[in-house]
Amino acid sequence: MTVTDWLLDSDPSIRWQVLRDLTDAPGTEVAAERSRVASEGWGHRLLALQQPDGKWPGNTPNFSSDKASEWWHSLDSSRQGTLFPEWTSIAWSLTLLRGFGINPDEPSVRDAVALVHKNARWEHDGEPFFSGEVEPCINGRTVALGAYYGIDITPVVTRLLGEQMADGGWNCEQENGSTRGSFHTTIEVLEGLSEYDRATGGTPQLSEAIKRGQEYLMARRMFRRLSTGEPINKDRQTGTTSAWTQFSHPTYWHYDVLRGLDYLRAAGATPDERLAEAIEVVRGKQDAQGRWLLENSHPGELHFPIDDGDGAPSRWNTLRALRVLRWHDQAAG
Incomplete structure (x- = not known):
């Protein structure tokens, strides 16, 4: 069995991407395989787990501090299950479906996203899901999801464009005084902005922000410190x-x-x-x-x-x- 055969002997979510990215299969064949993600295998299984309120089932988060645990339990139930627990909450379940490449135009997918749009509130301060939150790492993911699933996410994009740092990156610790970008946050924001760019056609300002963010990664050779050139061996x-x-x-x-x-x-x-x-x-x-x-x-x-x-x-x-x-x-x- 070749490695391509091994990859194709899998779930539709992998097969359709192999056909598109590795075999140059005809577009009709790729689209036909992609359409199966919502009706078979992992994509179908994950969609079926969604509950009537738009959430996915998950255990109580295992927080590392009593203070965080107390905060979680103090929240109204409508504000639980959006970002936490990791990795079965709304944000991560929608992200997994996006990673599967599920077709956002499938009726079952539109229905699932509509439930989230109607009901989901962030744990932070009860903000509606597609209105975003306060941290650019979370907002980058929100933009990726909104753009992919056909939600107008422009206000969150505008906020992120205004938060790009001097070095071209973004950092969730900006509000706490950080002045340097973070690999973790920057990749989250870049994925979101590029998804939005594909969905909308973009603007010169957006293109420039994406280019500067990509330069942040490339100038560091994808895993080195800009200041010393040393590999970043510890996260x-x-x-x-x-x-x-x-x-x-x-x-x-x-x-x-x-x-x-x-x-x-x-x-x-x-x-x-x-x-x-x-x-x-x-x-x-x-x-x-x-x-x-x-x-x-x-x-x-x-x-x-x-x-x-x-x-x-x-x-x-x-x-x-x-x-x-x-x-x-x-x-x-």
Whole structure:
């Protein structure tokens, strides 16, 4: 079995992306396979779990402090289940469906999004879901979801454009005095702005913000400190060593090299020599069968497994790595 055959022997959410990104299948074949995501496999299963109030079932969050736990329990029930718990709340369930590439025009998907639009409120201060929140990392994801599912998300985009930092990045700690961008926040915002750009056709201001954000990543060669050139071996948010050169899926709000490169590919960026080292990190992880492993699953619960666990070959990581290498190598000629 070739690696392509192995990938195709999977869920429709993977198959249609393999057809589009790796085999150059005809558009009609790709669209037919994509249409199955809402009616078969993981996409259908996740849609079916949504409750009448728009939420997805999940356990009480396991907060790291008593203060956070007390805050959660003090909330009205209508403000629980939007961002927390990780990773079964509304935000993450919609994100997973987007990652599956579910067609937003399918009636079952429109119905699911309408329930969220009507009922969901952020835990922070009860803001309506598609009105966004206060942190740019959350708002970047909100823009990605709104743009993908056909919701007018322009006010949140305007806010994010006004929050871009001098170095081209964004940081959720801006309100606490941070003056430097964050890889985690920047990738969240870039994915959102690029999704909005695709959905609306964009503006010169939006294009410039996206370009500056991409330069933030590329100037740091996707995983190095700009100040010293040293690799960022420890994630200050999680304490994980070598986290950004270990590949996860789903990535949730976490940055890693493969996520950053796959974003640039999807956004239509042109690779240059500053990506060479990151590309070789990806290339060097391919095993003898042409596959990539799942290396760094993030703590928390999924609704159901979509991979075979850390240390096992991952169809999701393999798909993303192969299309990143194809994008880079085709550009290099």
